[in-house]
Amino acid sequence: MHQTEAFHQRIDKALHNEQARTSFRSTMSGLMQKRAAQFPDNDELQALRDQARAIRAHALTRQPELLEQLEQKLTANGIRVHWAETAQQANEIIYQILHAADAKTLVKGKSMVSEETELNHYLEQRNIEVLESDLGEFIIQLAHEPPSHIVAPAIHKNVKQVAELFHQFFPELGYTENIDELTLLARQILRDKFANADAGISGVNFAVAETGTLCLVENEGNGRLSTTAPRLHIAITGIEKVVAKLSDIPPLLNILTKSATGQPITTYFNMISRPRQPDEKDGPQAVHLVLLDNQRSSIRMDEELLDTLRCIRCGACINHCPVYVQVGGHAYGTVYPGPIGCVLEPQRLGLEKTGILTSACTMCGACAEVCPVRIPLPKLINRLRAESVNAARSEAHINGKGSLRKLTESQAWAIWRLLYASPRNYRLFRWFATRLRGLTPTRLGAWTRYRSSIKPAPRSLQELAQQEGFDHE
Amino acid sequence: MKPPERVYFFGTCLIDMLYPKAGLAGMQLLRQAGIKVIYPKDQTCCGQPAFNSGYRDEALSVARSLIKCFPQNIPVVVPSGSCAGMIKQHWAELFADQVDAEAAAEIASRTYELTQFLVDVLDLKLKDLGKPVKIAVHTSCSARREMGVAEHIESLLGQLDAVELVQQERKAECCGFGGTFAIKQADISGAMVQDKTTSLRATGAERVISQDCGCLMNIGGAFDKQAQDKGKGPVTQHIAEFLWERTHASN
Structure with a gap:
């Protein structure tokens, strides 16, 4: 099926799902209000955005040397570094590490990069038991669904649906629709898994080149358990997550949590710098970092599209998008939905596969207004629209340039030019x-x-x- | 800035053929304020529809024909946040590396959205001659975010004694027009305008006023379409037409 037709089918389905639409509307309204409450002083907010933008832009400019420095520091700290150009390579590397350590069960903290590589599916096919330990991820893993939001992966579900899901999988624990009780149930189920898992997998929010530190932002403590309880920890992240200095972290963390969930700080903030040392009583015996490219180097080569990589995955653009709130994340059909998805996914996967996402935007600018690192999202969407209808447009390394050009449409614009240019x-x-x-x-x-x-x-x-x-x- | 004696008026293609009364009202407001208004007859379009659809070469040809219309160094006043935004914010990108890049930038530097010109340049004082009316304002996304003139429309309306301004829920959210978006993603656009019209109806406003006819075409068109099921919605009207109606002397 052509991507346009498939996209319209998903949109149609999404627009007819009243329950999910109600969830999106109420969750997004709440997140917008909470974010706004964190930034009472507009001048301060704009200054913080400038600072965060500069830090990320600087890191991208110096990326090759920073990555080298990061590898050096991590290695000196005792963390093994692996490079993966493709999703497939990343999965193979992780499987090899698990295999060599005879690890059969693993707990996972939330990682969008592992969604990119479809890691769970890959490992499960090789008889490794994977358990998502983030509550939202745990819910959608039970439901066999992809995340519908990069920060809140299960927001398309309401409490009743979660209650039914839990009851279906864990009937012995009794049925409840009380959120606190449901959370407690998940905690009971997960605790046992944490204690017995062979390995933990996590993402990384920031990788500090100066010190070789992997920073992990989370709220539930599952990230900390996944990275400390099992004997083996494997972190996976995109190469663009590297930043230069430890002092870059406070401003980034500050604007990340406020932009994402409207929290002044998350409940947990983990800084992982080495495996367990001989005199230490806990922590993993071995820590690995898999650095995934997956088209990021290619995106980095275009001086305009490069801005895409500044993203710190806060999801504020998604929360403020008037299109996302109508259709939700699944309609996009990609790992990353919303404005950042419309920009990143067509570059990552090719315009011939996902270029149609660029049409899911009114150019209203609500996303760019809140982006903590000032990514000009509408401008980039507009640029990708131009690339998708005109193969000769630029020298950018994007797959599928010109693939959305249709004769009827290009003729219509030719007639328009004939009428309006004269x-x-x-x-x-x-x-x-x-x-x-x-x-x-x-x-x-x-x-x-x-x-x-x-x-x-x-x-x-x-x-x-x-x-x-x-x-x- | 000292008010200029003369200005160009760029009516925009949408207003020229679909909402000419809004354009004329804008020109009459300026004339009433003592400004000589020039309406270049060769004007067509700023190029935005094609630019936002990815057809930049076509957009460039059309925008290029427009820059010839404003040769004198006097302000260009535009009764639309989105068309003014195109000229001010996007022409630089459209004309990048072109021979006429400088000419385009020069015009952009003296381009004003209508309410911006009325407030910032003319410091226009209004006297309300109309009957009491309850209105809601829908500020277009481009007026709000590209031109930063959301407060301008409200400050003008605030001068009108008999006008009561009511606030709709989620005021800053896009109405779902988005140019060709309304066609390409018709069902999402339809869902968005449904939400927008619902929140506007809930205010009990008699009229919905905006700086952009694109939004009004979308919102007003949806009110019309819904009339059978939900009753007649508020009347949609461009800010220029509303201001002119309430302030001109023969009222």
């Missing part, structure tokens, strides 16, 4: 449109599905202006 043609067109307005159809395709038809006025502004005695030069 004042004489336009005058003629306008004369006919205003004089023949009675012939305007009452149905105008998709437009009149939700609105009345559009009819030209009997006289144009140009004519009215002349009639009212306004000069024309």
Whole structure:
């Protein structure tokens, strides 16, 4: 099926899911209010955004050397570093590490990069038991669904659905729709798994080159348990997560948690710098970091699209997107939804596969207004629209350039140019449109599905202006 | 800035053929304030529809024909946040590396959205001659975020004694128009305008006023379409037409 048709089918399904739409609307409204409450002083917010933007931009400029430094420091600290160019390679590396350590069961902290590589599926096929330990991820793992939001993966579900899901999988624990009791149930189930898992897998929010520190932001403590309780810890992240200095972390962390969930700080903030030392009583015996490229190097080569990589995955753009709130994350059909998804996924997966996502934007600018690192999201979406209809547009390394060009559409724009780039043609067109307005159809395709038809006025502004005695030069 | 004696008026393609009365009202407001208004007859469009659809070469040809319309160094006033935003914020990108990049930048530097010009340049004082009316304002996303003139429309309306301004829920949220978005993602756009019209109806406003006819075409069109099921919605009207109606002397 062509991507456009598939996308419209998913949108149709999403728009008919009243329950999920109610969840999206109420959750997004709550997140927007909580974020706004964290930034009472606009000047301060703008200064913090400038600072965060500069830190991330600087890290991207110096990325190759920072990655080298990071590898050096991590290695000196006793953390093994692995490089993966593709998702497949990352999965293979992780499997090899697990295999060599004879690890059969693992607990996972939340990681969007592991969603990119579809790691769970890969490992499960090789008889490794994978358990998502983030509550939201745990819920959708039970439901066999992908995340619908990068920070709150199960927000498409309501309490009743979660209660039924838990009851289906753990009937012995009794049925409850009380959120606190449900959380407690999950905790009981997970505690036991933490204690007995062979390995833990986590993502990374920031990797500090200066010190070789892996920073992990979370709220539930599952990240800390996943990275400390099992004897083996494997972290996976994208290469763009590297930052230069430890002093870069406080401002980034500050704006990340406030932008994401409206929290001044998360409940847990982990800084992982080495495996267990001989005199220490806990912590993993071995720590590995898998650094995944997966098209990031290619995105980095274009001086405009490079801004995509500044993202710190707070999800604020998603929370404020008027399109996302209507359709939710699954409609996008990609790992990353919302504005950042519309920008990142077509570059990562190719315009020929996901370029249609760029059409899911009104250019309203709500995303760019809140982005903590000032990614000009609408501008990048616009650029990708241009790339997807014009193969000759630029030298950017994007797959599928020109793949969304349709003859009917390009001809329509050619006619538009013919009429609007020539004042004489336009005058003629306008004369006919205003004089023949009675012939305007009452149905105008998709437009009149939700609105009345559009009819030209009997006289144009140009004519009215002349009639009212306004000069024309 | 000292108010200029003369300005160009760029009516925009949407207003020229679909909402000419809004454009004319804008010109009459300026004339009433003592400004000589020039309406260049060769004007067509700023290029935005094609630019936002990815057809930049086509957009460039059209925008290029527009820059020839404003040769004198006087302000260009535009009764639309989105068209003014196109010129001020996006022409630089559209004209990048082109021979006329400088000419485009020069025009952008003297381009104003109508309410911005009325407030910031003219410091216009209004006297309300109309009957009491309850209105809601829908500020377009481009007026709000690209042009930063959300407060301008409200400060003008605030001068009108008999006008009561009511606030709809989620005021800053997009109405779902988005140019070709309304066609390409018709069902999402439909869901968005449904939410917008619901929140506007709930205010009990008699009119919905905006700086952009694109939003009004979307919102007003949806009110019309819903009329059978939900009753007649508020009347949608461009800010220029509303201000002119309430302040001109023959009222």
